[in-house]
Amino acid sequence: MSVVAPAAPRLVLADRVLGRSLPLDVVLVASGAALTALLAQVAVPLYPVPVTGQTLAVLLVGASLGAVRAAIALALYAIAGIVGLPVFSDFGSGAAVVLGPTGGYIIGFVVAAALVGWLSERAWERRLLKALATFAAGTVVVFAFGLPWLAVVLGLDVGQTLSAGLYPFLIGGAIKTVIAAGLVPLAWRGVERRRPRLDGI
DSSP, rough: OOOOOOOOOOOHHHHHHOOOOOHHHHHHHHHHHHHHHTTTTTOOOOOOOOSSHHHHHHHHHHHHHHHHHHHHHHHHHHHHHHHHHHHHOOOOOOHHHHSSSTTHHHHHHHHHHHHHHHHHHHTTTHHHHHHHHHHHHHHHHOOOOOOHHHHHTHHHHHHHHHHHGGGOOOOOOOOHHHHHHHHHHHHHHHHHHHHHHTTTT
């Protein structure tokens, strides 16, 4: 009788740099939620609306932690905001934020982080073109959840929904996609250059 060996774990950036253990996973999940809360407060003035760092954090957390840990980190971020911690943009908090017009985007963060993490576990984030596709997919998922929620809560038609919830954010979404697609492959190149030196110690 043959014995089926367990599948090798799919390494993402955090695993390659720090290793893997349950206590470390807990720290990384908490750190992913904290990074999202921090970047949610960063706003860069840009026409027609300011660009916040919230979605960029979602993409980076997904790529760095993988599907499960990233989804848990963003769920923890949402829960922290719901219970009253000022982690949403403009230091917002409370269940009313999630139940309000922008709540769908916050729910979309969890799914987007999981998707980016899943693709990253398959090494899609390590080269520029695939990284662009990975982070663009994550950005699309955020809108896929946010726009219908916005329409229902505010009673908007399709045109009004796109004008209020998509068009003003396209430039910012594209910028954050490009930033993530530049940073993550660069980080991987640094890790891969350093690894042989560490193995030889």
